[in-house]
Amino acid sequence: MEKELYTITAFSENHIGLLNRITIIFTRRHLNIESLTVSSTEMKGIHRFTIVVEASLDLIERVTNQIEKLPEVLRAAWYVNDDIVYREIALYKIPINYAIDRNIEQVLREYNARLVDIQNDFVIIEKTGHVEDTEKLYDVLKPYKILQFVRSGRISISKHKKELATYLSELPINEYIKE
Amino acid sequence: MEPKNKITGAEAILLSLIKENVDVIFGYPGGAIMPLYDKLFDKNNELKHILVRHEQGAAHAAQAYAQVTGKTGVCFATSGPGATNLLTGITNANLDSIPVVFITAQVPSSLLGTDAFQETDMVSLSMPVTKWNCQVTCADEIPDAIAKAFFFATTGRPGPVLIDVTKDAQNELFEYSYKKIKSIRSYCIKPELNDKDINDAIQLIQISKKPLLFAGHGILLGNATNELKNFIAKTKIPTAVTLLGKTTVSEDDTAYVGMLGMHGNYAPNILTNEADLIIAAGMRFDDRVTGDINRYAKKAKIIHIDIDKAELNKNVKADLAIHADIKCFFNEITASLNYLSDEKWRNEFYVLHEKEEDKVIKKECFPEIGKIRAGEVIRLLSDKTGRDAIVVTDVGQNQMMGARYYQFKNPNSLITSGGLGTMGFGLPAAVGAQVGQPDKTVLLFTGDGGFQMTSQELGTIFQYNLPVKIIIFNNNFLGMVRQWQQLFNDRRYAETNMPTPDFPMMAKAFGIEGCVVSERENLNKTLDTMLKHNGPYLLEVKIEKEANVFPMIYPGKAVDEIILEN
Numbered sequence A: 001m002e003k004e005l006y007t008i009t010a011f012s013e014n015h016i017g018l019l020n021r022i023t024i025i026f027t028r029r030h031l032n033i034e035s036l037t038v039s040s041t042e043m044k045g046i047h048r049f050t051i052v053v054e055a056s057l058d059l060i061e062r063v064t065n066q067i068e069k070l071p072e073v074l075r076a077a078w079y080v081n082d083d084i085v086y087r088e089i090a091l092y093k094i095p096i097n098y099a100i101d102r103n104i105e106q107v108l109r110e111y112n113a114r115l116v117d118i119q120n121d122f123v124i125i126e127k128t129g130h131v132e133d134t135e136k137l138y139d140v141l142k143p144y145k146i147l148q149f150v151r152s153g154r155i156s157i158s159k160h161k162k163e164l165a166t167y168l169s170e171l172p173i174n175e176y177i178k179e
Numbered sequence B: 001m002e003p004k005n006k007i008t009g010a011e012a013i014l015l016s017l018i019k020e021n022v023d024v025i026f027g028y029p030g031g032a033i034m035p036l037y038d039k040l041f042d043k044n045n046e047l048k049h050i051l052v053r054h055e056q057g058a059a060h061a062a063q064a065y066a067q068v069t070g071k072t073g074v075c076f077a078t079s080g081p082g083a084t085n086l087l088t089g090i091t092n093a094n095l096d097s098i099p100v101v102f103i104t105a106q107v108p109s110s111l112l113g114t115d116a117f118q119e120t121d122m123v124s125l126s127m128p129v130t131k132w133n134c135q136v137t138c139a140d141e142i143p144d145a146i147a148k149a150f151f152f153a154t155t156g157r158p159g160p161v162l163i164d165v166t167k168d169a170q171n172e173l174f175e176y177s178y179k180k181i182k183s184i185r186s187y188c189i190k191p192e193l194n195d196k197d198i199n200d201a202i203q204l205i206q207i208s209k210k211p212l213l214f215a216g217h218g219i220l221l222g223n224a225t226n227e228l229k230n231f232i233a234k235t236k237i238p239t240a241v242t243l244l245g246k247t248t249v250s251e252d253d254t255a256y257v258g259m260l261g262m263h264g265n266y267a268p269n270i271l272t273n274e275a276d277l278i279i280a281a282g283m284r285f286d287d288r289v290t291g292d293i294n295r296y297a298k299k300a301k302i303i304h305i306d307i308d309k310a311e312l313n314k315n316v317k318a319d320l321a322i323h324a325d326i327k328c329f330f331n332e333i334t335a336s337l338n339y340l341s342d343e344k345w346r347n348e349f350y351v352l353h354e355k356e357e358d359k360v361i362k363k364e365c366f367p368e369i370g371k372i373r374a375g376e377v378i379r380l381l382s383d384k385t386g387r388d389a390i391v392v393t394d395v396g397q398n399q400m401m402g403a404r405y406y407q408f409k410n411p412n413s414l415i416t417s418g419g420l421g422t423m424g425f426g427l428p429a430a431v432g433a434q435v436g437q438p439d440k441t442v443l444l445f446t447g448d449g450g451f452q453m454t455s456q457e458l459g460t461i462f463q464y465n466l467p468v469k470i471i472i473f474n475n476n477f478l479g480m481v482r483q484w485q486q487l488f489n490d491r492r493y494a495e496t497n498m499p500t501p502d503f504p505m506m507a508k509a510f511g512i513e514g515c516v517v518s519e520r521e522n523l524n525k526t527l528d529t530m531l532k533h534n535g536p537y538l539l540e541v542k543i544e545k546e547a548n549v550f551p552m553i554y555p556g557k558a559v560d561e562i563i564l565e566n
């Protein structure tokens, strides 16, 4: 089966070690995680994992099932890129003299990037988009002597009407109920 | 002075176990777990502790105890080496889905991460081999951790769980209260069985001419042997079992057609590739069952029922994958289905079975010449114990022989290491089985190799006077590996030939009776002596050195390429 880039989204309880349990599922199958983002959700105590991985559909289905099987994972689902709107955020640190000399304003406008911080000797530029977009800007900014570049993992939202997240709102408030 | 209403974390652990109906613990003490053992000293009446001789033994024993009693096994070990010694046993329980709660002690929380004496990161180490685990660093987390542990271990697809408790958490005083857990929002214990699935299944069954039912371990775990029995009584659909599903159905049930897999029976393996419908109930299409997956069951529609959704479509694509509790499934479908399998189809199994009887079974169970064979010993013991014993096996030829030739009739009467194939499982598992069923005859079939991996548990058998009957099939070889070397490596017996100690003498050193039998004419009498003996007994049987287990599906071959002899 052909490999493709998939995005797996999982919701879980916020417990120590769960990240480890999830990554083990990938390492065991010799799968490399392209990007991983973990963050809290709008629901207190529930975390969202966004995992980007290249694999065959067959394997993605099995891996997603294994993630959902973890007792503290609430839901897991996989998407192809067409199913989702997704973004990464990139930050670029550039010496201030280069930024002034070379008319950075035009670049910012053209690439829909923003200046987010100015210090005595450098500026920080932010761009949100797909990997290709932030990479493109990287190339453009290269002559500006990029001092530092950093890019986040992917976050995504599904185009389906009933997203996994709507299910969150239906969740019981308490993690567990005792007898 | 302790405030009256407060107790220590250690005592809280024990009280919580009692609340979860635990009465037996298998374990071994050490530094970090001393507070817990100190409290255990006062709880002798409610909690019986079995002191094993190695923590691996505690893990296997706890698993076997769980299997023969239907309760949850509980196991204690100290930090560091005590905990790491458990790992083989935890993994074994994990692959065979047995509910065991492991409690390991940990260094004081102030020392975590400092490479303190006997500190190991047991939570990380056990993560890939437990269903769930956690670390507890203060006493008031203990009740919830234990309640969750039992909930996860026993519900859904069962499995081992582990709680790592720091020494300071054991010593800390707190106000204790305990309630069991009823539900957890992230975890569904019983998937809903929908009508459509049942209707679809009924339709597939009704149009099938050659249906075959696979009964797996899930039926035992789901307590559904009666429901299975009703289903096959009504439909007479030929029923084959997996190794761990061996005791889901009595072998004299007319629908029973034998065991699947590499050393299973001839007929069900061959006819897997003839069937037009396979109903796979609580089994997971292990590679030892399927052989070459690309040539597996190609003529059959597949209905796969499992409580673990991740098993569905994992190894074999199902035409109808039903995520359900197996008991509910059988109840529903038996009520609504009107179907009787075709007699001609059923007869195909008998015809093929006659071949196996003739070419394999007769020679193995009723030989007249040559050295004693494992099969004949097992068949004799099957008869002599009225098929009513609990059979524990180790791993290797002894295991396949035990599964093949003891004629099981009771659910959960075969305790064997399936998924992991752990040599050394047998003796400690026999300890656990006998502790769980003190009035039953427990027979252990083991090899000379596997026995020596955990033979220290003779000490445990001696200490608690457990009347286990230990049968060592001594072929002076690591038999199963030697068989492969013979068949596939041109008889190059690399490191599989081993001299053995005087086993009965070893037993005697532990105060256990024993003897050797090597002649067929003495076999009957010796077996009687063993069975009549009041207490543990070790019988070493000198068997044919180069005997092989057949039938066999050679590695890489398809199930219908199973062969009866070399």
Ligand SMILES: Cc1ncc(C[n+]2csc(CCOP(=O)(O)OP(=O)(O)O)c2C)c(N)n1
Binding pocket: B394, B395, B396, B397, B398, B399, B421, B422, B423, B424, B446, B447, B448, B449, B450, B451, B473, B475, B477, B478, B479, B480, B481
């Ligand atoms: C812990 C462990 N080590 C190695 C193996 C590989 N192995 C499988 S069967 C076997 C031979 C078992 O020999 P023995 O215990 O004498 O039993 P027999 O096959 O002769 O009945 C070996 C080495 C294993 N299953 N488990």
